[in-house]
Amino acid sequence: QVQLQESGPGLVKPSQTLSLTCTVSGGSISSGGYYWSWIRQHPGRGLEWIGYIYHSGSTYYNPSLKSRAIISVDTSNNQFSLKLSSVTAADTAVYYCARKDTLIVNAGFDYWGQGTLVTVSP
Amino acid sequence: EIVLTQSPGTLSLSPGERATLSCRASQSVSGRYLAWYQQKPGQAPRLLIYGASSRATGIPDRFSGSGSGTDFTLTISRLEPEDFAVYYCQQYGSSPYTFGQGTKLEIK
Numbered sequence: 001q002v003q004l005q006e007s008g009p010g011l012v013k014p015s016q017t018l019s020l021t022c023t024v025s026g027g028s029i030s031s032g033g034y035y036w037s038w039i040r041q042h043p044g045r046g047l048e049w050i051g052y053i054y055h056s057g058s059t060y061y062n063p064s065l066k067s068r069a070i071i072s073v074d075t076s077n078n079q080f081s082l083k084l085s086s087v088t089a090a091d092t093a094v095y096y097c098a099r100k101d102t103l104i105v106n107a108g109f110d111y112w113g114q115g116t117l118v119t120v121s122p
Numbered sequence: 123e124i125v126l127t128q129s130p131g132t133l134s135l136s137p138g139e140r141a142t143l144s145c146r147a148s149q150s151v152s153g154r155y156l157a158w159y160q161q162k163p164g165q166a167p168r169l170l171i172y173g174a175s176s177r178a179t180g181i182p183d184r185f186s187g188s189g190s191g192t193d194f195t196l197t198i199s200r201l202e203p204e205d206f207a208v209y210y211c212q213q214y215g216s217s218p219y220t221f222g223q224g225t226k227l228e229i230k
Contacts, residue, residue, distance in 0.1 A: 046222070046223045047167065049218055049220070049221070062218040064123075096166055098166075106154060106155055106174070107172055107173075108169045108171075108178070108212065108214070109159075109167075110178060110179070112167060115166050
């Protein structure tokens with residue numbers, strides 16, 4: 001059974017960089033076949049897709065983040081990470097990591113982490 | 123960017139009733155790349171439907187999806203107590219992937 005687990009600081013100061021890691025168990029990132037994504041949910045609101053990375057390191061981002069987001073992968077530790085720079089209070093959200101199958105046509109995000117709340121505050 | 127509009131915002135029904143949730147896209151969703159998720163308080167979203175009409179692994183057959191182009195529907199044929207939650211649609215046919223604002227299904 002595949003499991004994803006987010007980790008990282010729950011509090012970040014404005015203008016600093018938010019850093020989160022997603023550890024994958026029950027499956028290997030390096031085997032390919034999946035997009036590994038970050039998605040966030042502002043308090044009491046809907047969902048926003050941030051971007052994804054493939055095991056090869058190829059990435060794609062939501063343009064709304066204006067190049068502040070960087071997603072990287074560490075296949076040796078079976079992890080992928082998110083860095084979001086120059087954060088403001090508007091970046092306060094629950095951050096989820098999730099997996100999307102690339103081999104099944106039309107596949108959705110089938111496995112999600114439990115989510116981690118990151119608050120941006122002085 | 124494709125904007126997804128879900129309706130109604132809140133749906134009040136009783137267990138045993140049929141629920142019909144709508145998701146309308148601002149432009150055609152290519153390849154029927156449309157998914158539905160269920161989210162309960164304090165939990166991550168759970169994939170119910172992908173490809174507009176394919177049930178994800180382990181999802182009961184009372185959940186069904188339909189539609190194409192700009193109009194999609196999630197139907198729950200007979201509501202169980204555990205079905206009361208918030209439901210989101212998502213398109214992943216074009217970047218950026220986008221979600222609807224959600225429909226809250228509450229007990230009447």
